[in-house]
Amino acid sequence: MGSDTLNGAVATTRRQGVSFAASLAFENISHRYHSKDTIKNVSLTAEAGEVLCLLGPSGSGKTTLLRIAAGIEMQTGGRLLLNGQEISGPSVFLPPERRGVGLMFQDFALFPHMTIRDNVCFGLNDLPKKEALMQADAALDRVGLFHYADRYPHVLSGGEQQRVALARALAPRPAVLLMDEPFSGLDSRLKDSIRADTLAILRETRATAIVVTHDAEEAMRMADRIALLKDGCLVQVGTADELYRKPCNLFAAGFFSEINVFDARVRGGRVETPLGGVPAGEYKEGQPLSVAVRLSGVQLEPEGGDIPARILSRRFLGVVELLELAVPQSERTVRARIRADLLPQGLRDVTLSVNERDILVFEKDASTS
Incomplete structure (x- = not known):
């Protein structure tokens, strides 16, 4: 019997049940560390069965929120509720x-002296030995690594170790799975495939997942919803x-796209920048504004712009080129990101146009919130 057939036959007797998905709600959560506010009155809910990404720069509080959810850290204010029942408060x-x-830790945290199977069994101490082994084997089978069960972590690649760590986290069938920068240690060439595999496994197990990342593209690839954080505050939540x-x-x-930023005021019902303008809409005449123009929205042509x-x-940069431009009425250079080879090499003078949907207008004081 071939190995593929054997693995398929064994898998039919080693199916792991799906998790019981639960909602996890952060209700007015605050946290202080050495008299510094690290989380400031955050309210946020991960709905049952969804993948929620906590996104933000270093120091934004996303990992602290994850540690509070795990019970490793204690909040200084607010409550944590699992399916509406208070578990911390x-x-x-x-x-x-x-x-x-x-x-699931960022560095995978596998025990080097234990086999892959024993690593996965580590969180199943409450089960009888035989049942724990079955659960561990089912979890390893789910991530495609059952054939490594009796080997040790050092023989695995970084991507395989990540999958073992995922199997260990899933083996107890958690209602909520917390993942702290799970792909940050992987080679950039591996990230896409490992991320896709992980997402497929999360969908199959139907566990609620909260994933911490600082990478906006990663959050967009994985999440049903994204919670953007800055300086311990929740900035925005949505798809x-x-x-x-x-x-x-x-x-x-600026977190979701590269932008050129300009100061502007409403003049005659419009907001104008050196790259073009848009109707002022709800903004009042003379009101100071901040305007963002996405690099990808700047269109360049030899003439006619x-x-x-x-x-x-x-x-x-391969598929695209990054350009710096001088334009009238702007003391600063303007950047554009265009498809590679769109303009002839050696060309210096061009014209530009901007798609209005790539011009984003904000109240002046909103940019610092």
């Missing part, structure tokens, strides 16, 4: 092992489409 604090929550197309402020706009420009530099 003024009246109760359930230890990590009683929460039905799985945690990838909502956050990209309708960012609430300049910070959110709306605004003359001079190419100062161009950098080939």
